[in-house]
Amino acid sequence: MAVLPVLTWPDARLSTPCVPVLPTDATRALAQDMLDTMYAAPGRGLAAPQVGHLIRLFVMDVTWKDGPPAPRIFFNPVILSRGTATATGPEGCLSIPGITTDITRATEIHLRWTDAEGRPQEDTLTGFAAICAQHEIDHLDGILTLDRLSPAARARALAAYDAANAP
Incomplete structure (x- = not known):
């Protein structure tokens, strides 16, 4: 398959809510390319x-x-639901390279989705899997980790981002 270029902040597409999609040959191929890209990055x-x-x-x-x-x-x-327990910890993002930000997330979620074959799925994700899924769903809603920070923390994160990505 292929390793795709990853958009970085402040690309406006990263702040755009996404539309539903059906699993087709084209979107399954995209998903495979996305896996190749994720592993090459290397992300999770x-x-x-x-x-x-x-x-x-x-x-x-x-x-x-x-x-x-x-x-x-x-x-x-x-x-579908979030547990009441939360954890705050560092999150990195392939679209905001060079920095991590402390984000608070539920440590358990109940998720519904469609798999690559078009079958409906439901599962309860816990720990890091729950945190990672929430991070990725934020992307689908046009939300970045920077958007979850206080104004002061965002300013510090943006300064660190600029420093980490300066030519």
């Missing part, structure tokens, strides 16, 4: 808008850096 999740496609699709593999690959493809994901 990648959403379609990060590679310039404004559709509700993301890929994720939260275990491959510590064990065998376990890629997952999510078409039209919807968080």
